[in-house]
Amino acid sequence: MASRILIHCDLDAFFAAVETLHHNLDPDVPLILGSDPKGGKGRGIVSTCNYAARKYGIRSAMPIGEAWRRCPGPPQGTGHYLKSTRGLYSRASRKVMAILSQYADKFEQASIDEAYLDVTEYCDGDWDKALALTRELQSEIMEQLGLSSSFGIGSTRILAKMGSEENKPAGIHRTLPDEINSFFEGRPVREVPGIGPKTATRLAEWGITTMSDASENGEIALARFTSERFASWIVRVIDGETSDDISPLRSRKSVGKEHTFETDKIDYQSVINQLTLLVTKVMKRAKDMGVSGRLGEVKIRYQGFETHTHGRSIPVAMDDESVFMRLAHGLFAENVELERPIRLVGFRLGNLEMPDTRQSTLEFEEE
Ligand SMILES: [Mg+2]
Known part of the structure; x- marks a missing residue:
């Protein structure tokens, strides 16, 4: 059966990007959204931050005081601290989703700033058309909304999702069906969505740190190190046989x-x-x-x-x-x-x- 063509779109540092536009800020200045830092004495948390702040190791859910230690705000430092503006994100998200969904045979919003599109029919099964379409979508989102976005194109949800991470920010990555093996070659298992830190540590104890290691060990050995279900799943990931189902309806189960x-x-x-x-x-x-x-x-x-x-x-x-x-x-x-x-x-x-x-x-x- 011919592969589906799926696109995953992920907005780049979405919340911070929306605030940057709203307040007309310099995108190169570290922007930290969250609780009042109270000059480093605040006891709240970081909601999210922009790429400039990520360079200081600041992350979502980090105590705001620790963010301040890493990148102080005024008067000592350059960090810009803001409280989130309610309503701003869902408005911007709706506009992005409206642009994306008009080109998809099937559309699934995965979160406020992420969506999966099945464009197989829309692109007549042509992977070059799909690549051209993502370029158009990327510039449309930038021109109309001033937001940067990244795209992945692949035959499974995993490949599409990993593609959008590949050249972030403002990246596009396409994995053709015959490039799946080379895409996974030498890739750290940690980069595969669904493999968490614990599983990665477990695999590392058996000398498996890359997808190539996993592939060389084979399903039976992997099952012994982890579980049968995980082993057969990872083999299907490497073979490009995991889910390609884009579902507009959320399961109620x-x-x-x-x-x-x-x-x-x-x-x-x-x-x-x-x-x-x-x-x-x-x-x-x-x-x-x-x-x-x-x-x-x-x-x-x-x-x-x-x-x-x-x-x-x-x-x-x-x-x-x-x-x-x-x-x-x-x-x-x-x-x-x-x-x-x-x-x-x-x-x-x-x-x-x-x-x-x-x-x-x-x-x-x-x-
Ligand atoms: Mg995002």
Whole structure:
């Protein structure tokens, strides 16, 4: 069967880019979004930051005080600290998605700044047309909205997603079906979405640090080091046989847990600690059920009961706790409305996949 042609689009440092436009800032000045740093004494967290700030090792969910130590704001340093402007991101996101979706046979928004497009029919199965289309989309998003974006083109969700990471920012990478093996050749296993730090460490203990090492060891040896399911999955990744399904509908099947605080919390570190616990529980539950998921969602309820859900889907269904842990922490940090007391936090694993044989015997928690 002929391969599908999938495109993954990922906006470059989206939140920071939107703020830079909104406040007319210099993109080369380190911009840190998050809690009030209070001259380095602030106890909140970093929501996100731009590329200039990332050069200082500043990351989403890092304590704001540590960000300040790495790159102080005025008067000592050059860092620019800002609180997120609510509403700005979803407005910009809607405009980007409107541009992207008009060219796709099938369209799936994966998060506020990421989308998958199936353009097989639109491009008549022609990979050169797909490459030309991504160039057009990239310039349209820049010209109309002033936002930088990166694109990956490939025959599976994983290849498309990894392609958009390849030459970031403002990059385009295409992996043709006959280039899949060379694409993975010598590539660190850590770069493959779905292989979390724990799995990577485990593989490294067996001398497997690249996809070539994995390939040389083969499925049976890999199964002995990890699990049969992981081994057969990684072989399918290398063979370019993982999912190419772009689904506009989010599955309602999910497993989730939430926690209501006895008193509303303004201390985000303790909320993150609770979220960590919830992710661990949910992922254990998923493992016990023998299911994996492609969507992670963080729920935040503020004082007064206003509730927001923030989601992100990954290229393939996984049950790796560390993958969803990073995703959940990132979603929380990027989306939490700082200075608002939090009443409840929750985590949900969605778009579940399971072995067919067990499907009928499972029951799912619905929100
Ligand atoms: Mg992005």
